Amino acid sequence: MAGEATIISAAARTSLWLRPHRIALILIAIGLVLSAAFFMRWDWLPQYYEMGLLGIWRSLWILAVTCFVGFLLAVPLGLAQAAGSFWFSAPATTFCTVIRGTPLLIQLWLLYYGLGSLFPQYPWIRESWMWPYLRQAWPYGVLALTLSFAGYEGEVMRGAFAGVPKGQLEAARAFGMSRWKIFRRIWLPQAIYRALPTLTGETVLQLKSTPLVATISVIDIFAVSSKVRQDTYLTYEPLLLLALIYMTITGILVFAFSKIEARIPNKIG
Amino acid sequence: MSPALPAAVRASNPGATLIDAFLSASAAGIIELLSPYPPGWGGTLLLGLLHSIEIALGATCLGLLIGTGGAFGKLYGGPVVRDLLAVYTTIVRAVPELVLILLLYYAGTDLINQALTAMGYQRVDISGLAAGIAVLGFVQGAYSTEVIRGAILAIPQGQIEAARAYGMSPGLMLRRITLPAMLPFAIPGLANLWLIATKDTALLAVVGFYELALATRQAAGVTKAYFTFFVAAGVLYLILSLVSNLLIGRLETWSRRGMPSLKEAR
Numbered sequence: 017m018a019g020e021a022t023i024i025s026a027a028a029r030t031s032l033w034l035r036p037h038r039i040a041l042i043l044i045a046i047g048l049v050l051s052a053a054f055f056m057r058w059d060w061l062p063q064y065y066e067m068g069l070l071g072i073w074r075s076l077w078i079l080a081v082t083c084f085v086g087f088l089l090a091v092p093l094g095l096a097q098a099a100g101s102f103w104f105s106a107p108a109t110t111f112c113t114v115i116r117g118t119p120l121l122i123q124l125w126l127l128y129y130g131l132g133s134l135f136p137q138y139p140w141i142r143e144s145w146m147w148p149y150l151r152q153a154w155p156y157g158v159l160a161l162t163l164s165f166a167g168y169e170g171e172v173m174r175g176a177f178a179g180v181p182k183g184q185l186e187a188a189r190a191f192g193m194s195r196w197k198i199f200r201r202i203w204l205p206q207a208i209y210r211a212l213p214t215l216t217g218e219t220v221l222q223l224k225s226t227p228l229v230a231t232i233s234v235i236d237i238f239a240v241s242s243k244v245r246q247d248t249y250l251t252y253e254p255l256l257l258l259a260l261i262y263m264t265i266t267g268i269l270v271f272a273f274s275k276i277e278a279r280i281p282n283k284i285g
Numbered sequence: 286m287s288p289a290l291p292a293a294v295r296a297s298n299p300g301a302t303l304i305d306a307f308l309s310a311s312a313a314g315i316i317e318l319l320s321p322y323p324p325g326w327g328g329t330l331l332l333g334l335l336h337s338i339e340i341a342l343g344a345t346c347l348g349l350l351i352g353t354g355g356a357f358g359k360l361y362g363g364p365v366v367r368d369l370l371a372v373y374t375t376i377v378r379a380v381p382e383l384v385l386i387l388l389l390y391y392a393g394t395d396l397i398n399q400a401l402t403a404m405g406y407q408r409v410d411i412s413g414l415a416a417g418i419a420v421l422g423f424v425q426g427a428y429s430t431e432v433i434r435g436a437i438l439a440i441p442q443g444q445i446e447a448a449r450a451y452g453m454s455p456g457l458m459l460r461r462i463t464l465p466a467m468l469p470f471a472i473p474g475l476a477n478l479w480l481i482a483t484k485d486t487a488l489l490a491v492v493g494f495y496e497l498a499l500a501t502r503q504a505a506g507v508t509k510a511y512f513t514f515f516v517a518a519g520v521l522y523l524i525l526s527l528v529s530n531l532l533i534g535r536l537e538t539w540s541r542r543g544m545p546s547l548k549e550a551r
Contacts, residue, residue, distance in 0.1 A: 122518050
C-alpha cells in the first residue's frame with residue numbers, strides 16, 4: 017500500500033490537468049477530427065439520419081430491458097448459489113458456468129437458428145398468440161442477452177450475498193423479523209450495494225454485446241452502419257461514427273452510474 | 286432431444302415430415318453428423334476449435350506483450366506516453382469488440398498494403414489467422430495493460446527499493462523482481478482475459494475468419510441440424526474454458542508458492 021501512496025503523491029505533484037503537452041495533444045485530436053470531417057465523405061448522413069436514430073433507440077431499448085430482466089433473474093440465481101440447498105445451488109451454478117463458459121454468439125445462434133428451426137414444426141405453437149412474435153428475430157436476441165446478463169451477474173450476486181456480514185442477519189433475526197422481511201430489508205439491499213460497482217462494468221459489457229443481435233437480423237445501430245457500408249461502399253466513415261456513438265453511450269452510462277453510486281452510503285459492513 | 290417417437294404418432298402428426306427430418310438428425314443421426322470422418326462434420330468443428338485456440342493463444346501472447354509495455358509506460362513513462370496510453374485503453378474498453386475488429390481489420394490491411402505499395406512491393410493478402418491474432422491482441426492489450434498496471438502497484442514497494450539499492454539496472458530489475466513479484470497479483474485478471482479471448486474468437490466469425498463459430502454455422506447451414514451443431518460447439522467451448530480453469534488453478538498455486546495462502550491472508 018505504501019507503494020501506491022508514493023506513486024499517487026508523485027502523480028499529485030504534477031496533477032494540473034491542462035499541461036502544455038496536453039494542449040498539444042488536444043490540438044492534434046481536434047485536427048484529426050476536423051480533417052476527418054472535411055476530407056471524408058459524410059454526404060450519406062442526411063439520408064440515413066432517421067434510420068440511425070431508430071437504430072440507437074433500439075440498441076438502448078434492448079440494453080435496458082435485458083439488463084433489468086437479467087438482474088431480476090440474477091438475484092434468485094445468486095441467492096440459490098449463496099444460501100440454497102444442493103438442489104437449488106447445483107442448477108444455478110451449472111447455469112452460470114454454462115453461460116459464462118460459452119460465447120454469447122453461440123448462445124444467440126443456438127436460440128435463433130436452433131429454437132427458430134424447431135418451433136415451426138409444432139402446429140400448436142404456430143396457432144398460438146406468441147407466433148407473430150416468435151417469427152421475428154428480436155425476441156431471441158433479447159432472450160439470449162438477458163440470459164447472458166443473468167449468468168454473469170448471478171455470479172456477482174452470489175459473492176455479494178455471501179459477503180453480507182453474518183452479524184447483520186443475526187441482528188435482524190434477533191429483532192424478530194420474518195425470513196422474507198430479513199431478505200427484503202437487510203440482505204438484498206446490502207448485497208445490491210456491494211454489487212453496484214461491478215454493475216457499471218457489467219452494463220458497459222452488455223452494451224458492447226448488443227451489436228451481436230445484428231447477426232440475427234435485428235436492425236440495431238450496428239446493423240444500420242453495416243447497411244450504410246453496403247449501400248455506399250464506404251469503409252471507415254460509418255464505422256468511425258459507430259465507434260463514436262458507442263463511446264458516447266458508454267460515457268453517459270459510466271457518468272450516470274457514478275452519480276447513483278455517490279448517493280449510496282460507502283461504508284458498509 | 287426426444288428419442289424416436291412411435292411410427293403411429295408420427296403419422297398422425299401434421300408436421301410429421303418435418304419432425305422426421307429433425308429426428309433423423311437426432312438419436313443415431315447425431316453421432317453420424319458429429320463423426321470426425323467426412324460424411325460427419327466433427328472434423329470441421331475440431332479444425333475450427335484448433336483455429337480458435339491458435340487465435341486465442343496468439344492474441345493473449347500479443348496482448349501480454351502490449352500489456353506489459355503499456356503498464357510500464359503508464360507507470361514510468363513520460364506525460365505524453367501516459368496520456369496516449371490512457372486514450373488507447375479508454376477507447377478500446379468503450380467500443381464493442383465487433384466494431385473494433387472491423388475497424389482494425391480494414392485499417393490494418395489498408396495500412397500494410399499502402400506501405401508495401403509505397404515501398405514498391407506487391408500488395409499482399411493478410412492471412413485470416415495473422416489478422417485475427419493482431420486484431421484481438423490489440424484489444425486484449427488494452428485490458429492487460431490495466432491488469433498488469435494494477436499488479437505492479439500491488440507489489441510491496443520495499444522489494445523494488447531493495448532491488449534498486451542492490452544497484453540493479455532497470456532491465457534486470459524488471460526480469461528478476463518486478464515481473465515475478467507481480468505475477469500472483471496479475472494471474473487472476475490475466476486468466477479472466479484468456480477466457481474472454483477464447484470467447485471473443487467467436488466474434489471473428491462475423492468478419493469471416495475460419496474458426497469454431499463459423500465452422501459450426503457452415504455445418505449447421507448445410508445439414509439444417511442447427512440445434513445439434515450449436516449445442517456441440519457450445520460443449521466444445523465449455524470444455525475449453527473448464528480445462529483452462531483447471532490449468533489456471535494450478536498456475537495460480539504455482540505462482541503463489543512461498544506466499545501465505547489466500548485464506549490465511551484474510
